[in-house]
Amino acid sequence: MLALLPQLLLTGLTIGSIYALVAIGFVIIYNITGILNFAQGEFAMAGAMICAALLGAHVPLVPAAAVAVAGTCLLGALMERLSIEPAFGSQPLTLIIITFGVSMAFRGIALMLWGADPYSLPEFTPGDPLTVLTGVLGRQAMWAIGLSIVVVGALFAFFARTLPGAAVRACADNALASRLVGISPRRMALFAFTVAAGVGAVGGIVIAPITGATYDMGLGLGLKGFVAAVIGGLTNAPAAVLGGYVVGMIESLVTGYLAPGYGSAITFALLLLVLSLQREGLLQTARRRQV
Protein backbone atom coordinates (compact mmCIF):
# COMPACT_ATOMS: atom_id res chain seq x y z
CA MET A 1 0.00 0.00 0.00
CA LEU A 2 2.61 2.48 1.13
CA ALA A 3 4.87 1.63 -1.77
CA LEU A 4 2.32 3.23 -4.04
CA LEU A 5 2.36 6.52 -2.15
CA PRO A 6 5.27 8.36 -3.85
CA GLN A 7 3.84 7.53 -7.27
CA LEU A 8 0.37 8.77 -6.31
CA LEU A 9 1.81 11.97 -4.87
CA LEU A 10 3.83 12.62 -8.03
CA THR A 11 0.76 12.00 -10.19
CA GLY A 12 -1.22 14.34 -7.96
CA LEU A 13 1.48 16.97 -8.24
CA THR A 14 1.44 16.74 -12.04
CA ILE A 15 -2.31 16.98 -12.53
CA GLY A 16 -2.48 19.47 -9.65
CA SER A 17 -0.15 21.85 -11.45
CA ILE A 18 -2.65 22.01 -14.33
CA TYR A 19 -5.55 22.60 -11.92
CA ALA A 20 -3.39 25.35 -10.43
CA LEU A 21 -3.03 27.06 -13.81
CA VAL A 22 -6.79 26.89 -14.40
CA ALA A 23 -7.41 28.12 -10.85
CA ILE A 24 -5.16 31.15 -11.40
CA GLY A 25 -7.31 32.05 -14.40
CA PHE A 26 -10.39 31.93 -12.15
CA VAL A 27 -8.72 34.15 -9.57
CA ILE A 28 -7.47 36.73 -12.09
CA ILE A 29 -10.91 37.13 -13.64
CA TYR A 30 -12.75 37.05 -10.31
CA ASN A 31 -10.48 39.64 -8.74
CA ILE A 32 -10.74 42.10 -11.59
CA THR A 33 -14.33 41.64 -12.72
CA GLY A 34 -16.14 39.78 -9.90
CA ILE A 35 -17.17 37.10 -12.43
CA LEU A 36 -16.70 33.36 -11.95
CA ASN A 37 -15.72 32.26 -15.44
CA PHE A 38 -16.86 28.69 -16.05
CA ALA A 39 -15.41 28.76 -19.55
CA GLN A 40 -11.95 28.72 -17.94
CA GLY A 41 -11.43 25.01 -18.59
CA GLU A 42 -12.39 25.52 -22.24
CA PHE A 43 -9.35 27.79 -22.62
CA ALA A 44 -7.17 24.83 -21.68
CA MET A 45 -9.09 22.71 -24.20
CA ALA A 46 -8.72 25.36 -26.91
CA GLY A 47 -4.97 25.64 -26.31
CA ALA A 48 -4.47 21.88 -26.45
CA MET A 49 -6.71 21.36 -29.49
CA ILE A 50 -5.26 24.24 -31.54
CA CYS A 51 -1.76 23.01 -30.75
CA ALA A 52 -2.69 19.44 -31.71
CA ALA A 53 -4.29 20.62 -34.96
CA LEU A 54 -1.17 22.63 -35.87
CA LEU A 55 1.12 19.70 -35.07
CA GLY A 56 -1.11 17.60 -37.30
CA ALA A 57 -0.38 20.12 -40.08
CA HIS A 58 3.40 19.52 -39.52
CA VAL A 59 4.08 22.79 -37.71
CA PRO A 60 6.99 22.34 -35.25
CA LEU A 61 6.10 22.22 -31.56
CA VAL A 62 7.39 25.60 -30.38
CA PRO A 63 5.64 27.77 -33.00
CA ALA A 64 2.52 25.57 -32.72
CA ALA A 65 2.37 26.06 -28.95
CA ALA A 66 3.02 29.81 -29.31
CA VAL A 67 0.26 30.19 -31.90
CA ALA A 68 -2.09 28.09 -29.73
CA VAL A 69 -1.50 30.31 -26.69
CA ALA A 70 -1.88 33.49 -28.74
CA GLY A 71 -5.02 32.16 -30.43
CA THR A 72 -6.54 31.25 -27.07
CA CYS A 73 -5.73 34.73 -25.73
CA LEU A 74 -7.64 36.08 -28.71
CA LEU A 75 -10.55 33.74 -27.88
CA GLY A 76 -10.55 35.03 -24.32
CA ALA A 77 -10.62 38.62 -25.54
CA LEU A 78 -13.41 37.80 -28.00
CA MET A 79 -15.40 36.11 -25.25
CA GLU A 80 -15.13 39.21 -23.08
CA ARG A 81 -16.11 41.56 -25.88
CA LEU A 82 -18.98 39.46 -27.27
CA SER A 83 -20.56 37.96 -24.16
CA ILE A 84 -19.40 39.73 -20.99
CA GLU A 85 -19.08 43.35 -22.09
CA PRO A 86 -22.64 43.55 -23.57
CA ALA A 87 -23.99 42.35 -20.21
CA PHE A 88 -21.81 44.71 -18.16
CA GLY A 89 -23.61 45.69 -14.98
CA SER A 90 -25.86 42.58 -14.89
CA GLN A 91 -26.37 40.48 -11.76
CA PRO A 92 -23.38 38.25 -10.89
CA LEU A 93 -25.64 35.23 -11.41
CA THR A 94 -26.55 36.34 -14.94
CA LEU A 95 -22.87 36.71 -15.79
CA ILE A 96 -22.06 33.24 -14.42
CA ILE A 97 -24.85 31.69 -16.49
CA ILE A 98 -23.40 33.50 -19.52
CA THR A 99 -20.01 31.90 -18.90
CA PHE A 100 -21.70 28.48 -18.71
CA GLY A 101 -23.33 29.27 -22.05
CA VAL A 102 -19.99 30.25 -23.55
CA SER A 103 -18.38 27.04 -22.30
CA MET A 104 -21.16 24.99 -23.92
CA ALA A 105 -20.64 26.93 -27.15
CA PHE A 106 -16.86 26.39 -27.08
CA ARG A 107 -17.33 22.67 -26.47
CA GLY A 108 -19.86 22.30 -29.26
CA ILE A 109 -17.77 24.28 -31.74
CA ALA A 110 -14.65 22.26 -30.86
CA LEU A 111 -16.62 19.07 -31.53
CA MET A 112 -17.71 20.39 -34.93
CA LEU A 113 -14.17 21.47 -35.84
CA TRP A 114 -12.17 18.53 -34.55
CA GLY A 115 -14.56 15.67 -33.92
CA ALA A 116 -14.87 13.48 -30.83
CA ASP A 117 -11.69 11.43 -31.23
CA PRO A 118 -8.83 12.26 -28.88
CA TYR A 119 -5.66 13.82 -30.30
CA SER A 120 -2.30 12.85 -28.93
CA LEU A 121 0.53 15.32 -28.52
CA PRO A 122 4.19 14.26 -28.38
CA GLU A 123 6.13 14.91 -25.20
CA PHE A 124 8.06 18.18 -25.32
CA THR A 125 11.37 16.42 -24.62
CA PRO A 126 11.09 12.65 -25.00
CA GLY A 127 13.36 10.65 -22.75
CA ASP A 128 13.68 8.44 -19.72
CA PRO A 129 11.60 9.35 -16.68
CA LEU A 130 13.10 10.38 -13.39
CA THR A 131 12.74 8.07 -10.39
CA VAL A 132 11.85 9.77 -7.11
CA LEU A 133 11.87 7.33 -4.16
CA THR A 134 9.74 4.54 -5.61
CA GLY A 135 7.72 6.80 -7.89
CA VAL A 136 8.28 7.60 -11.53
CA LEU A 137 8.13 11.19 -12.79
CA GLY A 138 7.90 11.46 -16.57
CA ARG A 139 9.66 14.20 -18.49
CA GLN A 140 6.33 15.77 -19.46
CA ALA A 141 5.19 15.77 -15.83
CA MET A 142 8.35 17.76 -15.01
CA TRP A 143 7.42 20.20 -17.77
CA ALA A 144 3.92 20.54 -16.31
CA ILE A 145 5.14 21.21 -12.79
CA GLY A 146 7.97 23.48 -13.96
CA LEU A 147 5.84 25.55 -16.34
CA SER A 148 3.14 26.05 -13.73
CA ILE A 149 5.76 27.46 -11.36
CA VAL A 150 7.25 29.69 -14.10
CA VAL A 151 3.84 31.06 -15.09
CA VAL A 152 2.88 31.76 -11.49
CA GLY A 153 6.23 33.49 -10.94
CA ALA A 154 5.85 35.58 -14.09
CA LEU A 155 2.34 36.67 -13.06
CA PHE A 156 3.63 37.67 -9.63
CA ALA A 157 6.43 39.69 -11.13
CA PHE A 158 3.97 41.37 -13.45
CA PHE A 159 1.46 42.29 -10.74
CA ALA A 160 4.00 43.33 -8.16
CA ARG A 161 6.69 45.01 -10.27
CA THR A 162 5.14 46.65 -13.33
CA LEU A 163 2.95 49.72 -13.83
CA PRO A 164 0.21 47.85 -15.77
CA GLY A 165 0.27 45.27 -12.99
CA ALA A 166 -0.28 48.00 -10.44
CA ALA A 167 -3.20 49.28 -12.53
CA VAL A 168 -4.78 45.83 -12.42
CA ARG A 169 -4.33 45.66 -8.66
CA ALA A 170 -5.83 49.12 -8.29
CA CYS A 171 -8.83 48.09 -10.35
CA ALA A 172 -9.33 44.93 -8.28
CA ASP A 173 -9.04 46.97 -5.10
CA ASN A 174 -11.43 49.78 -5.99
CA ALA A 175 -12.85 50.09 -9.49
CA LEU A 176 -14.46 53.47 -8.94
CA ALA A 177 -11.35 55.07 -7.52
CA SER A 178 -9.16 53.58 -10.21
CA ARG A 179 -11.47 54.98 -12.87
CA LEU A 180 -10.97 58.41 -11.33
CA VAL A 181 -7.24 58.13 -11.91
CA GLY A 182 -7.74 57.01 -15.51
CA ILE A 183 -7.80 53.21 -15.34
CA SER A 184 -10.68 51.76 -17.33
CA PRO A 185 -12.33 48.78 -15.58
CA ARG A 186 -13.61 47.63 -18.95
CA ARG A 187 -10.15 47.54 -20.43
CA MET A 188 -8.99 45.69 -17.31
CA ALA A 189 -11.79 43.14 -17.79
CA LEU A 190 -10.61 42.57 -21.35
CA PHE A 191 -7.08 42.20 -20.04
CA ALA A 192 -8.20 39.72 -17.37
CA PHE A 193 -9.94 37.44 -19.86
CA THR A 194 -6.99 37.61 -22.27
CA VAL A 195 -4.40 36.69 -19.63
CA ALA A 196 -6.59 34.02 -18.01
CA ALA A 197 -7.15 32.46 -21.44
CA GLY A 198 -3.42 32.39 -22.10
CA VAL A 199 -2.64 30.81 -18.72
CA GLY A 200 -5.35 28.21 -19.30
CA ALA A 201 -3.97 27.46 -22.76
CA VAL A 202 -0.49 26.81 -21.33
CA GLY A 203 -2.05 24.33 -18.90
CA GLY A 204 -3.94 22.55 -21.65
CA ILE A 205 -0.94 22.29 -23.97
CA VAL A 206 1.41 20.97 -21.29
CA ILE A 207 -1.02 18.31 -19.99
CA ALA A 208 -2.19 17.12 -23.43
CA PRO A 209 0.85 14.84 -24.04
CA ILE A 210 -0.04 13.02 -20.81
CA THR A 211 -3.85 12.87 -20.96
CA GLY A 212 -4.51 13.44 -24.67
CA ALA A 213 -6.55 16.32 -26.06
CA THR A 214 -10.30 16.01 -26.54
CA TYR A 215 -13.06 18.50 -27.22
CA ASP A 216 -14.59 17.85 -23.78
CA MET A 217 -11.44 17.96 -21.63
CA GLY A 218 -12.29 21.51 -20.55
CA LEU A 219 -15.31 20.65 -18.43
CA GLY A 220 -13.43 18.55 -15.89
CA LEU A 221 -10.36 20.81 -15.85
CA GLY A 222 -12.54 23.89 -15.38
CA LEU A 223 -14.57 22.45 -12.51
CA LYS A 224 -11.51 21.06 -10.70
CA GLY A 225 -9.68 24.34 -11.22
CA PHE A 226 -12.68 26.11 -9.80
CA VAL A 227 -12.68 23.89 -6.70
CA ALA A 228 -8.97 24.66 -6.31
CA ALA A 229 -9.67 28.39 -6.54
CA VAL A 230 -12.46 28.16 -3.94
CA ILE A 231 -10.22 26.21 -1.56
CA GLY A 232 -7.74 29.05 -1.93
CA GLY A 233 -10.42 31.59 -1.08
CA LEU A 234 -11.06 32.72 -4.68
CA THR A 235 -9.12 35.96 -4.38
CA ASN A 236 -5.68 34.76 -3.48
CA ALA A 237 -3.54 33.51 -6.39
CA PRO A 238 -0.83 31.71 -4.34
CA ALA A 239 -3.54 30.01 -2.25
CA ALA A 240 -5.31 28.98 -5.46
CA VAL A 241 -2.10 27.37 -6.72
CA LEU A 242 -1.83 25.49 -3.46
CA GLY A 243 -5.51 24.56 -3.84
CA GLY A 244 -4.68 23.13 -7.27
CA TYR A 245 -2.03 20.84 -5.78
CA VAL A 246 -4.39 19.83 -2.95
CA VAL A 247 -7.14 18.88 -5.41
CA GLY A 248 -4.67 16.99 -7.59
CA MET A 249 -3.24 15.05 -4.62
CA ILE A 250 -6.64 14.19 -3.16
CA GLU A 251 -7.89 13.02 -6.52
CA SER A 252 -4.80 10.91 -7.06
CA LEU A 253 -4.92 9.38 -3.55
CA VAL A 254 -8.64 8.62 -3.75
CA THR A 255 -8.20 7.03 -7.15
CA GLY A 256 -5.23 4.97 -5.99
CA TYR A 257 -6.34 3.89 -2.52
CA LEU A 258 -10.11 4.13 -2.22
CA ALA A 259 -11.91 3.70 -5.48
CA PRO A 260 -11.12 4.79 -8.99
CA GLY A 261 -14.05 6.71 -10.39
CA TYR A 262 -14.88 8.43 -7.12
CA GLY A 263 -12.13 11.03 -7.61
CA SER A 264 -14.39 13.81 -8.84
CA ALA A 265 -17.13 12.99 -6.31
CA ILE A 266 -14.61 13.45 -3.47
CA THR A 267 -13.33 16.66 -5.05
CA PHE A 268 -16.81 18.15 -5.09
CA ALA A 269 -17.61 16.87 -1.63
CA LEU A 270 -14.52 18.85 -0.63
CA LEU A 271 -15.97 21.87 -2.44
CA LEU A 272 -19.20 21.59 -0.43
CA LEU A 273 -17.22 21.22 2.79
CA VAL A 274 -15.06 24.27 2.05
CA LEU A 275 -18.09 26.31 0.99
CA SER A 276 -20.01 25.53 4.16
CA LEU A 277 -17.01 26.10 6.42
CA GLN A 278 -16.12 29.38 4.78
CA ARG A 279 -19.60 30.73 4.44
CA GLU A 280 -18.74 33.90 6.31
CA GLY A 281 -15.11 33.94 5.24
CA LEU A 282 -15.96 33.76 1.55
CA LEU A 283 -18.20 36.79 1.77
CA GLN A 284 -15.57 38.65 3.71
CA THR A 285 -12.81 37.90 1.26
CA ALA A 286 -15.11 38.70 -1.64
CA ARG A 287 -15.25 42.27 -0.37
CA ARG A 288 -11.52 42.48 0.05
CA ARG A 289 -10.37 41.38 -3.36
CA GLN A 290 -6.70 41.45 -4.13
CA VAL A 291 -4.50 40.03 -6.85
Place this chain on the structure above:
Amino acid sequence: MNREFAGLALLAAALAAVPALAPSAYVMALFNLIGIYAIVTLGLVLLGTSGQVSLGQAAFYGLGAYASALLARNLGWSPWLSMPSAVALVAVVAYGVGLPALRLADVFFVLATLGVGIIVNVLMVQLDPLTGGASGLRDIPGLVVAGRRLTTDRDYYYVVWGAVLAALLLARNLSGHRAGRALRAILGSEVGAAALGIDVERYKMRVFVLSAAYAGAAGALYAHYIRFISPSPFALYASLFFLIMAVVGGLTNVWGGLFGAAAVTLLDQVVRAEMPRIFPRVGGEYQTAIYGIVLVLIMIFFPSGIVRGGLDLRRLVARVPHAAGSGGPADAESAGGARA
Protein backbone atom coordinates in the same frame (compact mmCIF):
# COMPACT_ATOMS: atom_id res chain seq x y z
CA MET B 1 -57.36 34.75 -10.64
CA ASN B 2 -60.33 34.11 -12.96
CA ARG B 3 -58.11 34.78 -15.92
CA GLU B 4 -55.65 32.26 -14.53
CA PHE B 5 -58.34 29.60 -14.28
CA ALA B 6 -59.59 30.46 -17.76
CA GLY B 7 -56.03 30.00 -19.00
CA LEU B 8 -55.70 26.67 -17.25
CA ALA B 9 -59.07 25.47 -18.56
CA LEU B 10 -58.11 26.54 -22.07
CA LEU B 11 -54.79 24.70 -21.77
CA ALA B 12 -56.54 21.56 -20.48
CA ALA B 13 -59.04 21.69 -23.36
CA ALA B 14 -56.28 22.20 -25.93
CA LEU B 15 -54.28 19.33 -24.43
CA ALA B 16 -57.33 17.04 -24.51
CA ALA B 17 -57.74 17.81 -28.21
CA VAL B 18 -54.12 17.04 -29.14
CA PRO B 19 -54.40 13.19 -29.25
CA ALA B 20 -57.42 13.45 -31.56
CA LEU B 21 -55.77 15.99 -33.86
CA ALA B 22 -52.28 14.47 -34.00
CA PRO B 23 -52.41 10.86 -32.82
CA SER B 24 -49.00 9.85 -34.18
CA ALA B 25 -46.69 8.16 -31.71
CA TYR B 26 -43.99 10.74 -32.49
CA VAL B 27 -46.15 13.71 -31.53
CA MET B 28 -47.35 11.95 -28.38
CA ALA B 29 -43.80 11.06 -27.34
CA LEU B 30 -42.69 14.63 -28.00
CA PHE B 31 -45.50 16.02 -25.86
CA ASN B 32 -44.67 13.57 -23.07
CA LEU B 33 -41.07 14.72 -23.09
CA ILE B 34 -42.15 18.36 -23.03
CA GLY B 35 -44.49 17.60 -20.13
CA ILE B 36 -41.79 15.88 -18.05
CA TYR B 37 -39.31 18.70 -18.71
CA ALA B 38 -42.03 21.25 -17.95
CA ILE B 39 -42.48 19.83 -14.44
CA VAL B 40 -38.74 20.20 -13.72
CA THR B 41 -38.77 23.69 -15.22
CA LEU B 42 -41.78 24.71 -13.10
CA GLY B 43 -39.76 23.70 -10.03
CA LEU B 44 -36.87 25.88 -11.20
CA VAL B 45 -39.28 28.76 -11.83
CA LEU B 46 -40.67 28.46 -8.30
CA LEU B 47 -37.10 28.55 -7.02
CA GLY B 48 -36.39 31.51 -9.30
CA THR B 49 -39.34 33.37 -7.76
CA SER B 50 -37.27 33.62 -4.60
CA GLY B 51 -34.20 34.76 -6.55
CA GLN B 52 -32.33 31.46 -6.45
CA VAL B 53 -30.93 29.32 -9.23
CA SER B 54 -29.97 25.65 -8.99
CA LEU B 55 -27.57 23.76 -11.22
CA GLY B 56 -28.38 20.50 -9.44
CA GLN B 57 -31.92 19.90 -10.70
CA ALA B 58 -30.77 17.03 -12.89
CA ALA B 59 -29.54 15.29 -9.73
CA PHE B 60 -32.98 15.52 -8.09
CA TYR B 61 -34.59 14.51 -11.38
CA GLY B 62 -32.26 11.51 -11.53
CA LEU B 63 -32.71 10.62 -7.84
CA GLY B 64 -36.47 10.55 -8.34
CA ALA B 65 -36.05 8.32 -11.38
CA TYR B 66 -33.61 5.89 -9.73
CA ALA B 67 -35.46 5.73 -6.39
CA SER B 68 -38.83 5.01 -7.94
CA ALA B 69 -37.36 2.57 -10.46
CA LEU B 70 -35.48 0.62 -7.77
CA LEU B 71 -38.45 0.47 -5.39
CA ALA B 72 -40.74 -0.78 -8.14
CA ARG B 73 -38.28 -3.05 -9.88
CA ASN B 74 -36.30 -4.61 -7.03
CA LEU B 75 -38.87 -4.52 -4.21
CA GLY B 76 -41.93 -5.06 -6.36
CA TRP B 77 -43.75 -1.94 -5.13
CA SER B 78 -46.57 -0.56 -7.24
CA PRO B 79 -45.33 2.50 -9.17
CA TRP B 80 -48.20 4.44 -7.63
CA LEU B 81 -46.53 3.85 -4.26
CA SER B 82 -42.91 4.04 -5.41
CA MET B 83 -43.34 7.40 -7.18
CA PRO B 84 -44.58 9.37 -4.14
CA SER B 85 -42.00 7.58 -1.98
CA ALA B 86 -39.29 8.65 -4.41
CA VAL B 87 -40.54 12.24 -4.33
CA ALA B 88 -40.50 12.16 -0.51
CA LEU B 89 -36.95 10.81 -0.57
CA VAL B 90 -35.83 13.55 -2.96
CA ALA B 91 -37.43 16.15 -0.69
CA VAL B 92 -35.51 14.77 2.30
CA VAL B 93 -32.25 14.81 0.34
CA ALA B 94 -32.94 18.38 -0.81
CA TYR B 95 -33.56 19.39 2.80
CA GLY B 96 -30.21 17.90 3.76
CA VAL B 97 -28.50 19.73 0.91
CA GLY B 98 -30.32 22.96 1.67
CA LEU B 99 -29.30 23.10 5.34
CA PRO B 100 -25.70 24.13 4.57
CA ALA B 101 -26.17 25.33 1.00
CA LEU B 102 -28.94 27.87 1.58
CA ARG B 103 -26.75 29.80 3.98
CA LEU B 104 -24.41 30.63 1.12
CA ALA B 105 -24.63 33.85 -0.83
CA ASP B 106 -26.52 33.44 -4.11
CA VAL B 107 -23.58 32.68 -6.39
CA PHE B 108 -22.08 30.13 -4.01
CA PHE B 109 -25.43 28.43 -3.56
CA VAL B 110 -25.46 27.78 -7.31
CA LEU B 111 -21.99 26.26 -7.06
CA ALA B 112 -22.99 24.05 -4.14
CA THR B 113 -25.94 22.68 -6.16
CA LEU B 114 -23.55 22.13 -9.07
CA GLY B 115 -21.30 20.11 -6.77
CA VAL B 116 -24.24 18.03 -5.52
CA GLY B 117 -25.26 17.37 -9.11
CA ILE B 118 -21.82 16.05 -10.00
CA ILE B 119 -21.56 13.89 -6.87
CA VAL B 120 -24.98 12.30 -7.47
CA ASN B 121 -24.07 11.56 -11.08
CA VAL B 122 -20.77 9.93 -10.06
CA LEU B 123 -22.68 7.78 -7.54
CA MET B 124 -25.14 6.68 -10.24
CA VAL B 125 -22.23 5.44 -12.33
CA GLN B 126 -20.18 3.97 -9.48
CA LEU B 127 -22.76 2.22 -7.28
CA ASP B 128 -22.89 -0.49 -9.88
CA PRO B 129 -24.61 -3.30 -7.93
CA LEU B 130 -27.50 -0.98 -7.05
CA THR B 131 -27.81 1.32 -10.06
CA GLY B 132 -26.48 -0.89 -12.84
CA GLY B 133 -23.58 1.51 -13.41
CA ALA B 134 -23.15 3.24 -16.74
CA SER B 135 -25.37 0.73 -18.53
CA GLY B 136 -28.30 1.63 -16.29
CA LEU B 137 -31.48 -0.15 -15.24
CA ARG B 138 -33.71 -2.08 -17.62
CA ASP B 139 -37.21 -3.55 -17.26
CA ILE B 140 -38.64 -0.88 -15.00
CA PRO B 141 -42.33 -1.67 -14.47
CA GLY B 142 -44.74 0.56 -16.39
CA LEU B 143 -47.85 2.18 -14.95
CA VAL B 144 -51.13 0.36 -14.49
CA VAL B 145 -54.34 2.39 -14.38
CA ALA B 146 -57.58 0.67 -13.27
CA GLY B 147 -56.19 -2.77 -14.08
CA ARG B 148 -55.03 -1.68 -17.53
CA ARG B 149 -51.34 -1.68 -18.34
CA LEU B 150 -50.26 1.57 -19.99
CA THR B 151 -48.19 0.79 -23.07
CA THR B 152 -48.44 3.44 -25.78
CA ASP B 153 -47.09 6.98 -25.74
CA ARG B 154 -50.69 8.12 -25.96
CA ASP B 155 -51.59 6.28 -22.73
CA TYR B 156 -48.81 8.08 -20.92
CA TYR B 157 -49.76 11.39 -22.50
CA TYR B 158 -52.79 11.67 -20.21
CA VAL B 159 -50.80 10.74 -17.10
CA VAL B 160 -47.90 13.11 -17.87
CA TRP B 161 -50.07 16.08 -18.75
CA GLY B 162 -52.38 15.42 -15.83
CA ALA B 163 -49.29 15.74 -13.65
CA VAL B 164 -48.18 18.90 -15.49
CA LEU B 165 -51.59 20.52 -14.93
CA ALA B 166 -51.49 19.60 -11.24
CA ALA B 167 -47.96 20.99 -10.97
CA LEU B 168 -49.01 24.15 -12.78
CA LEU B 169 -52.07 24.62 -10.58
CA LEU B 170 -50.01 24.19 -7.41
CA ALA B 171 -47.33 26.58 -8.66
CA ARG B 172 -49.95 29.17 -9.65
CA ASN B 173 -51.74 28.94 -6.33
CA LEU B 174 -48.49 29.21 -4.47
CA SER B 175 -47.23 32.25 -6.31
CA GLY B 176 -50.64 33.94 -6.10
CA HIS B 177 -50.90 33.62 -2.34
CA ARG B 178 -49.06 34.54 0.79
CA ALA B 179 -46.08 32.26 0.10
CA GLY B 180 -45.65 33.68 -3.40
CA ARG B 181 -45.71 37.24 -2.13
CA ALA B 182 -43.16 36.32 0.51
CA LEU B 183 -40.91 34.74 -2.13
CA ARG B 184 -41.15 37.79 -4.37
CA ALA B 185 -40.31 39.98 -1.40
CA ILE B 186 -37.22 37.82 -0.83
CA LEU B 187 -36.35 38.20 -4.53
CA GLY B 188 -36.60 41.98 -4.11
CA SER B 189 -34.48 42.13 -0.99
CA GLU B 190 -33.72 39.47 1.58
CA VAL B 191 -33.00 42.03 4.26
CA GLY B 192 -36.13 43.98 3.38
CA ALA B 193 -38.25 40.83 3.50
CA ALA B 194 -36.81 39.86 6.87
CA ALA B 195 -37.59 43.35 8.15
CA LEU B 196 -41.23 42.80 7.14
CA GLY B 197 -41.35 39.73 9.37
CA ILE B 198 -40.89 37.11 6.63
CA ASP B 199 -38.93 34.10 7.81
CA VAL B 200 -36.50 34.24 4.87
CA GLU B 201 -34.58 31.06 5.66
CA ARG B 202 -37.70 28.95 6.10
CA TYR B 203 -39.28 30.17 2.87
CA LYS B 204 -36.07 29.65 0.91
CA MET B 205 -35.75 26.12 2.28
CA ARG B 206 -39.39 25.28 1.52
CA VAL B 207 -39.23 26.50 -2.04
CA PHE B 208 -35.90 24.71 -2.60
CA VAL B 209 -37.35 21.43 -1.29
CA LEU B 210 -40.47 21.93 -3.40
CA SER B 211 -38.45 22.59 -6.54
CA ALA B 212 -36.43 19.42 -5.89
CA ALA B 213 -39.68 17.49 -5.33
CA TYR B 214 -40.96 18.74 -8.70
CA ALA B 215 -37.78 17.48 -10.34
CA GLY B 216 -38.04 14.17 -8.44
CA ALA B 217 -41.65 13.67 -9.54
CA ALA B 218 -40.69 14.35 -13.15
CA GLY B 219 -37.84 11.85 -12.84
CA ALA B 220 -40.11 9.16 -11.38
CA LEU B 221 -42.59 9.67 -14.23
CA TYR B 222 -39.74 9.49 -16.73
CA ALA B 223 -38.48 6.19 -15.28
CA HIS B 224 -41.87 4.44 -15.50
CA TYR B 225 -42.63 5.94 -18.91
CA ILE B 226 -39.32 5.18 -20.67
CA ARG B 227 -38.82 2.02 -18.51
CA PHE B 228 -35.05 2.30 -18.88
CA ILE B 229 -32.72 4.73 -17.10
CA SER B 230 -28.97 5.35 -17.20
CA PRO B 231 -26.79 8.08 -15.63
CA SER B 232 -26.26 10.13 -18.80
CA PRO B 233 -29.63 11.97 -18.99
CA PHE B 234 -29.08 13.18 -15.40
CA ALA B 235 -25.62 14.73 -15.83
CA LEU B 236 -24.59 18.37 -15.48
CA TYR B 237 -25.56 18.95 -19.08
CA ALA B 238 -29.22 18.22 -18.19
CA SER B 239 -29.14 20.77 -15.36
CA LEU B 240 -27.97 23.40 -17.83
CA PHE B 241 -30.66 22.29 -20.26
CA PHE B 242 -33.36 22.79 -17.59
CA LEU B 243 -31.88 26.15 -16.70
CA ILE B 244 -32.10 27.23 -20.35
CA MET B 245 -35.78 26.22 -20.38
CA ALA B 246 -36.41 28.26 -17.26
CA VAL B 247 -34.58 31.38 -18.46
CA VAL B 248 -36.29 31.26 -21.86
CA GLY B 249 -39.55 31.55 -19.95
CA GLY B 250 -38.22 34.21 -17.63
CA LEU B 251 -37.16 32.27 -14.51
CA THR B 252 -39.93 33.77 -12.35
CA ASN B 253 -42.93 33.23 -14.59
CA VAL B 254 -44.92 30.00 -14.18
CA TRP B 255 -46.50 30.14 -17.64
CA GLY B 256 -43.10 31.06 -19.01
CA GLY B 257 -41.72 27.82 -17.57
CA LEU B 258 -44.21 25.83 -19.61
CA PHE B 259 -43.40 27.86 -22.71
CA GLY B 260 -39.66 27.48 -22.14
CA ALA B 261 -39.85 23.69 -21.78
CA ALA B 262 -41.87 23.43 -25.01
CA ALA B 263 -39.71 25.87 -26.97
CA VAL B 264 -36.37 24.34 -25.99
CA THR B 265 -37.57 20.73 -26.50
CA LEU B 266 -38.85 21.63 -29.97
CA LEU B 267 -35.62 23.49 -30.76
CA ASP B 268 -33.75 20.38 -29.65
CA GLN B 269 -35.76 18.21 -32.05
CA VAL B 270 -35.14 20.58 -34.97
CA VAL B 271 -31.43 20.83 -34.18
CA ARG B 272 -31.06 17.06 -33.88
CA ALA B 273 -32.83 16.58 -37.23
CA GLU B 274 -31.06 19.37 -39.13
CA MET B 275 -27.52 19.43 -37.75
CA PRO B 276 -26.38 16.12 -39.31
CA ARG B 277 -27.18 17.59 -42.72
CA ILE B 278 -24.84 20.51 -42.08
CA PHE B 279 -22.12 18.57 -40.23
CA PRO B 280 -22.52 15.01 -41.51
CA ARG B 281 -19.42 13.48 -39.97
CA VAL B 282 -19.95 14.76 -36.42
CA GLY B 283 -21.89 12.85 -33.81
CA GLY B 284 -22.66 13.45 -30.16
CA GLU B 285 -23.51 16.60 -28.30
CA TYR B 286 -22.57 19.15 -30.98
CA GLN B 287 -25.93 20.84 -30.44
CA THR B 288 -24.52 22.26 -27.19
CA ALA B 289 -22.90 24.96 -29.33
CA ILE B 290 -26.33 26.26 -30.30
CA TYR B 291 -27.78 26.01 -26.78
CA GLY B 292 -24.74 27.79 -25.37
CA ILE B 293 -25.17 30.65 -27.81
CA VAL B 294 -28.94 30.76 -27.16
CA LEU B 295 -28.28 30.90 -23.42
CA VAL B 296 -25.77 33.74 -23.78
CA LEU B 297 -28.05 35.76 -26.08
CA ILE B 298 -31.04 35.36 -23.76
CA MET B 299 -29.04 36.38 -20.70
CA ILE B 300 -27.69 39.46 -22.50
CA PHE B 301 -30.78 40.67 -24.29
CA PHE B 302 -33.78 39.14 -22.49
CA PRO B 303 -32.75 38.54 -18.89
CA SER B 304 -36.42 38.44 -17.89
CA GLY B 305 -37.31 35.84 -20.52
CA ILE B 306 -38.55 35.77 -24.07
CA VAL B 307 -42.21 35.78 -23.02
CA ARG B 308 -41.77 39.26 -21.63
CA GLY B 309 -38.92 39.95 -24.02
CA GLY B 310 -40.97 42.46 -26.03
CA LEU B 311 -40.48 44.98 -23.28
CA ASP B 312 -36.77 44.34 -23.12
CA LEU B 313 -36.51 44.53 -26.88
CA ARG B 314 -37.96 48.01 -26.74
CA ARG B 315 -35.47 48.94 -24.07
CA LEU B 316 -32.73 47.47 -26.23
CA VAL B 317 -33.75 49.53 -29.26
CA ALA B 318 -33.90 52.62 -27.08
CA ARG B 319 -30.40 51.87 -25.83
CA VAL B 320 -28.79 51.61 -29.25
CA PRO B 321 -27.71 55.28 -29.55
CA HIS B 322 -25.88 54.95 -26.21
CA ALA B 323 -24.18 51.78 -27.31
CA ALA B 324 -22.86 53.56 -30.39
CA GLY B 325 -21.09 56.11 -28.22
CA SER B 326 -19.43 53.53 -25.97
CA GLY B 327 -17.68 55.08 -23.02
CA GLY B 328 -20.12 57.98 -22.77
CA PRO B 329 -21.61 59.21 -19.51
CA ALA B 330 -24.44 56.63 -19.55
CA ASP B 331 -21.91 53.83 -19.84
CA ALA B 332 -19.80 55.20 -17.06
CA GLU B 333 -22.84 55.30 -14.79
CA SER B 334 -23.83 51.70 -15.45
CA ALA B 335 -20.23 50.64 -14.94
CA GLY B 336 -20.20 52.41 -11.60
CA GLY B 337 -23.40 50.64 -10.59
CA ALA B 338 -21.94 47.29 -11.44
CA ARG B 339 -19.02 47.77 -9.13
CA ALA B 340 -21.04 48.91 -6.14
